[in-house]
Amino acid sequence: MTELNQNNQYDAIIIGSGTCGATIAKELAKQKKKVLILERGKTVLLKESLSGIVSIMNEISVGKKLKDMRALTTGGTTALYFGVAALPPFDTFSSLGIDLTQDYEEAKKELPINYLPDEIYGNQSLKLRDSALELGYSWEKQLMLVDLSKCKSGYSYESKWKAKSFVDDAIDDGATLVNRAEVTKIIFDKNKAIGVEYKFKVRAVGSTLYQAFGEKIILAAGIHASPMILRNSGIKNVAKNGFYFDPNMGIFGLIPGLKSTDNFVGTMQTHLEDDISLGDANVQKLFYKILTVAMFKPRHYFSFSDNIGIGVKVEEPMGGELMENGKYHKTLSQEVLSKLDRGTEAAIEILKNAGAKHIIKSPLSPTSVGGALNISEHVDKNLETEFKNLYVCDRSVLPDTYRKPPTLTLVCLAKYLARHLLAEN
Template identity: 35%
Template sequence: MRFEKENWDVIIVGTGPAGACLAREISKQHKKVLLLEKGQADLSINIPRMLKNNEMMFIGNGKTLVRGIRSGGTSVLYYGTAYDPPEELFSKFGIDLASEVEELRRELPLAPLKDELIGPAAQKIRESAVSLGYAWEKLDKFIYQDMCTPGYFPFDAQWNATRYVNDAINSGAVLLTNSEVTKVIVNGKQAVGVEAIVQGERHKLFASQIVLSAGGLGTAQILQASKINKAGEGFFCDPITIVQGLAEGIEAGNEIPMAAGMMFKNEGFILTDLTLPKLVYQLFSFQALRPHRVWQHRRTIGIMVKVRDGIGGSIKRGKVHKVFSEADKLKMQQGESKAREILQHAGAKRLYSTVWTSAHPGGTARIGEVVDPNLKSEYDNLYVCDCSVIPTEWGLPPTLAVLALAKRLAKHLLLRSYHRR
């Protein structure tokens, strides 16, 4: 295998937003970049396939977690919502992401939806929330809005990290899919490469710098296998439920989700409108023991409750387990109560809540504990950049934050490379 004989400038493990952004930024500077992706290049959203690929997994007590194991990572599955990284969270570690966020806002299609693109369910919910006195505001979306028309939201209109992966490849980066990294190769206190199973064969691949961007679960497992045992000691996963009801006089079901919402910062949750894709809606209806509702997709309006859960649970030997605390459950109850109030005021009937699921696990290699403010691990030349480095509980869509961290890390790695000349 010729890739095994190369001495790469940077090996990046994972092609989600952070890994893809790093590869794009570094390869543009004519560095030899190798991207290793455990999954395949697959843009389809197929629930049986997701279950087979462990993209939907049980984490205990009937709770599920969704992640992307594919080129583009979870950004292929997300709803394209952007929140600025909380300044106070990162500033205590001397991290300022303002300039990186500004760069990303210039590069990416980041803006609230035009009024004409807000669907009937989202509009009905927004009017209800505002009339009740809630500060329900439009949210920034990663969407090329010129590709959309009212009621028409093509998949390609939503930005995902495969665009950055393709940019990196066009700049000379090499992508290997079906490539599972098992551990980092260490010489003394210095990382020199990775061991990986590439398309069924075990290989050793070497680089001057290595970045793990395999997601909150994948990165923790690689770090543990590499004798960084503190990784994976607790994580957050932002549990979600959707309060749904039936509304008369609207044709919902085919609209851009999470158009508007509100953050309840002190209470520890956010609320947004959420119209699920039809197949996901039907799956959730069965899970909630509401099979009679599977054919009511176009009459359904819903509000997502996303909770900022505490750091807890464990990741050990590939097994992921999380028991949510009483405080987490109370936050969810409070969020559901407000969601029900807004939906009932909007005229929705026969309300119910879906079973808990969760998304974008992180906090498994926290800044200040497992990595330093430059995202370097205890091994020289080994860095981490994805949701796992977020230093505390989160509760927000993380894409813009991890992209900003990746931009910042790319500058650091390029500067180190320059000083090595």
């Protein structure tokens, strides 16, 4: 590996081009700031195909047989997410000295935030709702980041908002995007962050080490990267309180003649208890086939048009550790497993009431991983670390009391940080 110093000076260096990184870049570039975006993945034409998914998907272990999924590409994991748009926890952030109300009002003007009309849902989702309501469960629609004009005839991958659109806006306003750039550490001058060191990967040549310098350094690389970059840069108390995630599984059955179609996921849900929820898990045909192949369920693989699914999720408390090898690890408690069992029983009841047979369960998987960094401990109310001019803005800093889909909250938090950075200059 060779070394090469890049002496270009930027107003801001943003590590990561996902929801937060893209939003901050967009806001700063719009005000003519010189912005560098470093993205570990490559820019690809986003499409929901097997080859498209495989080319950007990256699995990260968070415990025994538990793997979280992220997308390494421009725009980050919004390339693969469901598009659910839960409202930000305004009171929670307000108690930490962060007011997101202005940023939410701005986000509403820029993002396609909608409830889906019934005609957009597949037959399986409507059947699931009818069954849940018949049994006395609430079954409420969730806000979605979906452009209704792009899905008039049903599900459309293109209709879901992607952070890549904000990256494109930033580039149009002069920002520089470098793909295949893996940041290894932050460069400091005493207690002040002044730049970053990163590996630039060229397939035929290997990696070359670069340095870039900036007035502000913003870590927005995600829960699986930002804490490790901080640790590698000398900040030792990262994840000292552990982390959180929500274990979940899908329960699927078959109803002959249902005529299921591709469908938005997570659009409706109910809460059995404060920390146990059930939701629509009627995934698109491609994901359904991938899942049933992994589970070795040939009957279900060939029966997508009869498929109906419901998800079970439990909020799991803080704990575990971020190990030296950069992997998160924790073991689920018996209490959490018992809650999953209670949720599963209710899900099976709803499916059977709908007429489903041949019911199967997917393996456990984690979602909503976060909490490795705490606001007021690892970062202040301006999201600045103990080192001046070094900020963190991604799922790492989301409070463990908020377990809903984070995309809309992250857009608002990124806008909040961008406002602070612009006000400082």
